[in-house]
Amino acid sequence: xxxxxxxxxxxxxxxxxxxxxxxxxxxxxxxxxxxxxxxxxxxxxxxxxxxxxxxxxxxxxxxxxxxxxxxxxxxxxxxxxxxxxxxxxxxxxxxxxxxxxxxxxxxxxxxxxxxxxxxxxxxxxxxxxxxxxxxxxxxxxxxxxxxxxxxxxxxxxxxxxxxxxxxxxxxxxxxxxxxxxxxxxxxxxxxxxxxxxxxxxxxxxxxxxxxxxxxxxxxxxxxxxxxxxxxxxxxxxxxxxxxxxxxxxxxxxxxxxxxxxxxxxxxxxxxxxxxxxxxxxxxxxxxxxxxxxxxxxxxxxxxxxxxxxxxxxxxxxxxxxxxxxxxxxxxxxxxx
Amino acid sequence: xxxxxxxxxxxxxxxxxxxxxxxxxxxxxxxxxxxxxxxxxxxxxxxxxxxxxxxxxxxxxxxxxxxxxxxxxxxxxxxxxxxxxxxxxxxxxxxxxxxxxxxxxxxxxxxxxxxxxxxxxxxxxxxxxxxxxxxxxxxxxxxxxxxxxxxxxxxxxxxxxxxxxxxxxxxxxxxxxxxxxxxxxxxxxxxxxxxxxxxxxxxxxxxxxxxxxxxxxxxxxxxxxxxxxxxxxxxxxxxxxxxxxxxxxxxxxxxxxxxxxxxxxxxxxxxxxxxxxxxxxxxxxxxxxxxxxxxxxxxxxxxxxxxxxxxxxxxxxxxxxxxxxxxxxxxxxxxxxxxxxxxxxxxx
Numbered sequence: 001x002x003x004x005x006x007x008x009x010x011x012x013x014x015x016x017x018x019x020x021x022x023x024x025x026x027x028x029x030x031x032x033x034x035x036x037x038x039x040x041x042x043x044x045x046x047x048x049x050x051x052x053x054x055x056x057x058x059x060x061x062x063x064x065x066x067x068x069x070x071x072x073x074x075x076x077x078x079x080x081x082x083x084x085x086x087x088x089x090x091x092x093x094x095x096x097x098x099x100x101x102x103x104x105x106x107x108x109x110x111x112x113x114x115x116x117x118x119x120x121x122x123x124x125x126x127x128x129x130x131x132x133x134x135x136x137x138x139x140x141x142x143x144x145x146x147x148x149x150x151x152x153x154x155x156x157x158x159x160x161x162x163x164x165x166x167x168x169x170x171x172x173x174x175x176x177x178x179x180x181x182x183x184x185x186x187x188x189x190x191x192x193x194x195x196x197x198x199x200x201x202x203x204x205x206x207x208x209x210x211x212x213x214x215x216x217x218x219x220x221x222x223x224x225x226x227x228x229x230x231x232x233x234x235x236x237x238x239x240x241x242x243x244x245x246x247x248x249x250x251x252x253x254x255x256x257x258x259x260x261x262x263x264x265x266x267x268x269x270x271x272x273x274x275x276x277x278x279x280x281x282x283x284x285x286x287x288x289x290x291x292x293x294x295x296x297x298x299x300x301x302x303x304x305x306x307x308x309x310x311x312x313x314x315x316x317x318x319x320x321x322x323x324x325x326x327x328x329x330x331x332x333x334x335x336x
Numbered sequence: 337x338x339x340x341x342x343x344x345x346x347x348x349x350x351x352x353x354x355x356x357x358x359x360x361x362x363x364x365x366x367x368x369x370x371x372x373x374x375x376x377x378x379x380x381x382x383x384x385x386x387x388x389x390x391x392x393x394x395x396x397x398x399x400x401x402x403x404x405x406x407x408x409x410x411x412x413x414x415x416x417x418x419x420x421x422x423x424x425x426x427x428x429x430x431x432x433x434x435x436x437x438x439x440x441x442x443x444x445x446x447x448x449x450x451x452x453x454x455x456x457x458x459x460x461x462x463x464x465x466x467x468x469x470x471x472x473x474x475x476x477x478x479x480x481x482x483x484x485x486x487x488x489x490x491x492x493x494x495x496x497x498x499x500x501x502x503x504x505x506x507x508x509x510x511x512x513x514x515x516x517x518x519x520x521x522x523x524x525x526x527x528x529x530x531x532x533x534x535x536x537x538x539x540x541x542x543x544x545x546x547x548x549x550x551x552x553x554x555x556x557x558x559x560x561x562x563x564x565x566x567x568x569x570x571x572x573x574x575x576x577x578x579x580x581x582x583x584x585x586x587x588x589x590x591x592x593x594x595x596x597x598x599x600x601x602x603x604x605x606x607x608x609x610x611x612x613x614x615x616x617x618x619x620x621x622x623x624x625x626x627x628x629x630x631x632x633x634x635x636x637x638x639x640x641x642x643x644x645x646x647x648x649x650x651x652x653x654x655x656x657x658x659x660x661x662x663x664x665x666x667x668x669x670x671x672x673x674x675x676x677x678x679x680x681x682x683x684x
Contacts, residue, residue, distance in 0.1 A: 190568065192608065192626065195627070223618055224614045224618055224622060227620070261543045262542055264615075265570045265571045267575075267598050
């Protein structure tokens, strides 16, 4: 069952200039993005800084108002409703079904509140007035994220980074959401702690049937958590596929370059890497044709003039590249 | 690969039993507590560890830029260099005053440093030209015009397109990757023999990271630079390092050639670290092996071996009481762990 369907989502920001702040142009941060997330599934959104992945996630939780497009979200067994244009005051009812986990567990928790109050706040705001009832639920949530109940009275500063991230997860789970939007949830953590949080997220998903939209730049972490992966470049999705298929046989040259650039934790695999020349295109002045063509080692004349559309390359595997069918791009081999 | 030979030459920098402590009201933080390492010309030493392991303080101690209340309490930092009259000598940097003329001459000319976030180390108020030209003139007799020409050469060398135009821009006009290239150009302005790179690519995207790592490798090849690469990223270590030092809570727990560290790790912490890293080579949705617990707060440093509370192989009554010393294993790794001390003592 599809939980979330994003259709042709667009978000542009005006570029203002001069003392009068006249609009001099616009940055198309998200430029026609479509994808679906099924119940119980993890879709990862990957790409380099400025590709628009965070903007997409913020539009979905409606921290930003999309410029155009539809975001169809299903609450329970009801028919999906389009939340892209729903006015702000009607959002509160919806928000309990989709929650966010943030990157930095140091700045996303109120330092003046005890852990129990931080986790209990969404309960209070959503009408659980009884203190005893809240306490019980907070205790359950702490257990769910594997923290001792005694942490209820602690303050964030007395917790390590990993413990704070667990608190952030417990708070996100307080209202039984069906979708969790996690923006770089483990990238600020040390490796040994990162592994614990990745496992916790996987366990919680199995236990609670959660769906995740996982926004990340670290492809190694993404490989561990995702069912499917969408790769973004300058505001557009260039490839979506099942994790295994995307990593083993990428169909877009940008995905190939990204995979090749990730340092492999084995000195025997020091291979010739694809080193992309130049830099990510400026979304305020994107190049003509395919946005990736100035850096693409396979670009032909057509790529300079005509923008490619997403096309199906294999079941469940779409990519937007004129040469996707003829190129044989290399991925990373699996360990097994 | 260039293994062997070069490693046996005399190191350009040798740190022996370095201790850097921070005395604070709440107690003493032993940020670096007896670390030893060697750096050789034309080779890369990787220092890897999680936060609080002392990797950055080690780098700052070498350059004598540890901030108060931090102090070097023991050990030596031996730099082999040619003095002003061309005579080879060995200087112990731990004995120099941080603000001395000699130490200031060593910074930049013998040892240079690049940081994680170039925006914090470049001034936002001056153009690239102002900053590099200043660095060049600080250490050489070139006049302004010659220094500017040299700066443009340097920017071209680190792969900045149209350097003669870019040089007059401000750092905020440059992308993260270009800023890091400017930092590297500045660091290399006085042709140092040792480059300390402290998380040089952590703030960058993967494709930019690949460009910068490639640049560091090329510069090393061309100039025989000795590089100390500090990172938490095992992937970057596997790509770049010849030798690896693994640190945990201020101590070197294992040291050895990169292939040994990845394929025959000895210390339980090194093993745990390698098992817990998410790998792009893994099967999708595979659970990661975790290290139990978390890194202790620096004030609650455990007695004995600092890793024992998290160690699956800890020997009760031993690891929680005594601190293991470095022992060399038959494979050539040096490891500080009682498991190997026993084995080493038996065979020796």
